Amino acid sequence: MTSPAAAQTLPDLAAFFDVSLDMLCIRDAHFRFVRVNEAWTRTLGHRIDALEGARMLDFIHPDDLRHSEGRMIGIGPDGEIDGFINRYRHADGSYRSLEWRARRVGDYVFGVARDVTERLAAEAEMAAAREAAEAANRAKSDFLANMSHEIRTPLNGVIGVAAALARTPLRDDQREMVSLIERSGAALEGIVSDVLDLSKIEAGRLRLDETAFDLRAELGLVIDVFRLRAEEKGLDFRVVWEPGAEGGLVGDPLRLRQVLTNLLSNAVKFTARGGVSVTVGCAQGHLSISVADTGVGFDALAARQLFQRFSQADGTITRRFGGTGLGLAISRSLVELMGGDISAESEPGVGSTFQFRLPARRAPLGPVAGRGAPETGDLMERLVGRRVLLAEDHPVNRRVVELILAPFGVELTIAEDGRAALERLAVERFDLVLMDMQMPVLDGLAATRELRLREAATGAPRTPVLMLSANAMRQHREEAQAAGADRHVAKPVTAQALLQTMAEELER
Known part of the structure; x- marks a missing residue:
């Protein structure tokens, strides 16, 4: 406790009251300003002598009046309020938002207020922008879902009729034409699926399944398809299963096959001579898969945009080989969703190697039903x-x-x-x-x-x-x-x- 003698040496507290950047005030039990500081004039434009003695409630926005009065009445003996916001009238007739902290001491309430008008406006603008972005994203997702439906409906007719026609007696040239229809339909379906996957990834709606699967059986489904495609182009196709790359794992086999499909599709598509090799390893809690080819390759500049959406290493690639430029972007997103990473190394004219690593959780496997097509x-x-x-x-x-x-x-x-x-x-x-x-x-x-x-x-x-x-x-x-x-x-x-x-x- 400060002695009377020491109190006489203290500086005038009124000076501290007036130099504060915050809006300080004291009010009585009748809601009248007893004292305010200069910050009130700087913030609201009213002179101090116009405020002192006036009722606080006369300056509050009509829409905030009832709530504000209730909050002020609710401050009991030695009670306080913190974080309360209401609007006060400026001398020019506009309103500013003030955030309050106040405490009752005896018959008086000591209050501290800050002008938060700009902060609240910025928060409202950010919220509106966020809502607009979310609404745009929802609209895009709805559009893509509708687009998928409208494309898949006629595509169902194309692929279904072509498949039915393929089961009838045909000349060799007719069978070739039917095969072209089927392959083109399958390619179009793949594009639609890629666009939908991208939409789901962007919206954060793509969810992974967790199931036990046989590693060799699942990857073998993809490898066998691309072995045939490579052989049709006269390419060597080699698969290396490292020790431990077998047995059961827990994860999403569909998405795992999708990533491998994208990598093998590119490897076979962009390789004219030489071959493609796949290496699968599973050790020390990680599954690693690499796909190497002797294809066109790419330089360091192209590598920086390789995993970007709608991007391919060379602008002429789309014209030469086709494709949407989504496969690698989707693959990277899927690998990251599965907790892994993906990388690429390449040299123009020599070839490329893509590798991805995923956490591997082992799982026991029961009898696996055969996947062969029934007779x-x-x-x-x-x-x-x-x-x-x-x-x-x-x-x-x-x-x-x-x-x-x-x-x-x-x-x-x-x-x-x-x-x-x-x-x-x-x-x-x-x-x-x-x-x-x-x-x-x-x-x-x-x-x-x-x-x-x-x-x-x-x-x-x-x-x-x-x-x-x-x-x-x-x-x-x-x-x-x-x-x-x-x-x-x-x-x-x-x-x-x-x-x-x-x-x-x-x-x-």
Whole structure:
């Protein structure tokens, strides 16, 4: 405690009160200013003598008055408020936002305020900009999803009819033309999938699956495809499985295959002579895969933009080889999502080596079902005589399913929308329903939900439902499952995928 003698030596506290950059004030129990400092004049433009003795409430914005009065009344003995914001009138008639800290001492309240008008405006501007960016991103994602649906719907007809035509007797030149249609359709589907993957990555919506898988079996699916492509070009193709590169791992095998597919696709595409080699290693908790080629290569300048979106090492590459320039960008994003890293080394005219490393978690494997395509005779035996209802509004897609199922003895009934399908299901028994997701009158999701409710109410046996959809994003698969569908089959539908999925569901 300061003695009376020492107190006489203290400087005048009024000087400190007036030089403060913060707005200081003292008010009484009647909300009247007893004292204010010069900061009030600098901030609000009012003279000190116009403020002292005036009621604080007369300067507060009408919309803030009730709340402000309640907060001030609520300061009990030795109580305080902190972080409270309201608006005070400036001498020019505008309002400034003040942030308060105040404490009651006896019959008086001591307050400190700061002008936060610019800060709040900046925060509001940032929030508006963030909301605008999120809205634009949502609009882009919706557009891409719709675009995917609109492209996949006619593409389903192209690929489906071509596949059906390939199973008929054809001359060699006709079979070659059908093969070109199938390959072009598959390439177009790949482009659509790349664009959708990029959209999901940008929006942070791409999620990885966690499942146990056989490393050699999963990578072998990709390697075997590109071995054939390399041999068609007269290239050597070599695969090295290092010790430990086998057994079960936990991760997302689909995305792992996608990265390897992108690297091998580039390696085979950009190599005219020599060969391509793949090296797979799995040791010390990491899976490492490298793809080397003797192709065109690239220089250090090109390497800096290699993993950027819509970018290729050389502007002439798109004209010479085609491609969207998305494969490596998507691969890098996928590898990083999986907790790994990817790199590239190259020399122009000599070749390139791409390598990526991922954390590897071992997992025990049970018996692995064979992945070979079932024989036609086996499918015929499993499907012949089965009664199937197809709900599909698009005439080309209806015809595609008819062409796929007719040779296998399936008894197919057509409904042009979800409501018509439910009407048929009310009076007839079917072994399986193929339900398009988007239809007029009643869509596939609503129809499936109504079917499941009807089955539960009547005790009728469950009819398997396969949801056929040009909406191929993960959220659409989840929507189909939530509606009660047993499986989701993305368009374009291949004959093998449809037939095999139907057979599996019919035998469950």
